[in-house]
Amino acid sequence: MTGRAVVTGVGHYLPERVVPNAEFEATLETSDDWIRSRSGIERRHFAADGETTSDLAINAARAALADAGIDANDVDAIIVATSTADLTFPSAATMVQAGLGMTSGFAFDVQAVCAGFVYALSNANALIVSGQANRVLVIGAETFSRIMDWSDRSTCVLFGDGAGALVLESQDTAEQDRGILSVDLNSDGRYKDLLYVDGGVSTQTTGHLRMQGNQVFRHAVEKLAKTANTALEKAGLSAQDVDWIVPHQANIRIIQGTAKKMGLSMDNVVVTVQDHGNTSAASIPLALSVGKARGQIKQGDLIVTEAIGGGLAWGAVVIRW
Numbered sequence: 257m258t259g260r261a262v263v264t265g266v267g268h269y270l271p272e273r274v275v276p277n278a279e280f281e282a283t284l285e286t287s288d289d290w291i292r293s294r295s296g297i298e299r300r301h302f303a304a305d306g307e308t309t310s311d312l313a314i315n316a317a318r319a320a321l322a323d324a325g326i327d328a329n330d331v332d333a334i335i336v337a338t339s340t341a342d343l344t345f346p347s348a349a350t351m352v353q354a355g356l357g358m359t360s361g362f363a364f365d366v367q368a369v370c371a372g373f374v375y376a377l378s379n380a381n382a383l384i385v386s387g388q389a390n391r392v393l394v395i396g397a398e399t400f401s402r403i404m405d406w407s408d409r410s411t412c413v414l415f416g417d418g419a420g421a422l423v424l425e426s427q428d429t430a431e432q433d434r435g436i437l438s439v440d441l442n443s444d445g446r447y448k449d450l451l452y453v454d455g456g457v458s459t460q461t462t463g464h465l466r467m468q469g470n471q472v473f474r475h476a477v478e479k480l481a482k483t484a485n486t487a488l489e490k491a492g493l494s495a496q497d498v499d500w501i502v503p504h505q506a507n508i509r510i511i512q513g514t515a516k517k518m519g520l521s522m523d524n525v526v527v528t529v530q531d532h533g534n535t536s537a538a539s540i541p542l543a544l545s546v547g548k549a550r551g552q553i554k555q556g557d558l559i560v561t562e563a564i565g566g567g568l569a570w571g572a573v574v575i576r577w
Contacts, residue, residue: 260435261384261392263577265326265423267319268545269312270301270532277413284409291413296508300416300533302401308342309419310351313397316419316541317356320393324423328356331423332389334363335380337372337396337537339566340403341365344457352395361389368443369451370504370565372396372537377422377561377573378439384426395421396537403453405464414507415465416533420541434556434576438490440483441571447475451566472564476510479570481517484562487572495519497558502547504563505529505539514562526552536565553577 276299277288291297303312313336321328334356336349349363368375373396380392397419404412429435450471455463480503488494495518503511505528515525526547528539535542540561547553557577564570 259426259428261381261424262427262429262435263422263575264425265320265322265324266421266541266545266548267316267323268418268420268542269315269319270418271303271307271312273302273304275300275302280409280413283406284413286409286413295414296529297414297533298530301418303399303417309338309340309397309399310342310348310355312399312417312419313348313352313395313421314355316397316421317352317393317395319545320421320423326391326423328358329360331358331391331393332361333380333383334358334361334393334395335366335376336363337366337368337376338398339367339369339372339536340399348397368537368565368569369567370506370534370536370539371563371567371569371571372565373540374561374563374571374573375441375569377436378441378571380424381436381439384424390426392424393421394424394541395419396539396541398536398538400465400534400536403462403465410469411465411467414534416535418532418535418538418542420538420543420545422541422544437574437576438487439571439573440487440490442479442483443567443569445567447568448566450475450568473507473510475568476506476564477513477517479564479568480510480514480562483570483572484514484518484560487574488560491574493558493574498524498560499557500524500526500547500553500559502526502540502543502559502561504565505532505543506534539563
């Protein structure tokens, strides 16, 4: 019998190097107060020289597998959400597969920028509900420090590196209402110029991240609140049923604005942006792992995750933990 996709393990990994806001004062016209007041960010982690996205993903995956009490070869599939894969190809997911010593199953990447983990969860849920996989390892991993323009104070202070991972398993939830309850995905390619990287295969350059911050903010609060409420409606629930919003950790003002628009208190929001900055596709699984470690997220809690990123692409997932 095909069951629902239930979270059985969670973990994360952060590079050793911690970069406080004050470090940018030597090279940019900025300050700790300026960065905090506009983003809520106090520090972030940067990958070491030679440390790749797949390296971060492997470490987060190991933590999630240990939390689930299983081995890599107990997993049927790996999905990595990333916009900063090590190479143009092969996928970072296949590198993670090899790094974990997994000799069966399949692996692939999903690219939807900051909304990537929501899209990856949707894919994993579909694999499980359709019976194509029993266990799926879902990872968000990024090294955005590799695509920053260090002269652009409006963007380079916002992003960090890291990885988070979940183990999803098919379970019959007739007695316990757990697992992924609903998904809502959206995109609108007309807004490409609001958030993009000005390089890639076609230009034979890596490029740098470019963002119209005010415009992204305007779209973010409206679209995030709407997709979260739509996902809840699909599950027959409302915002008042939510124990925790675990949002994409882009900016504290976006997080606060979305919670307010949904009629929820910040007491119901897991916030990690102050410590990690914007880690793009890694931010939601990082926040889930940290939230569980803090004792905030407990079994049976109703969680809404939501994210928006370049594309524009956005979406939400409702999970009973």
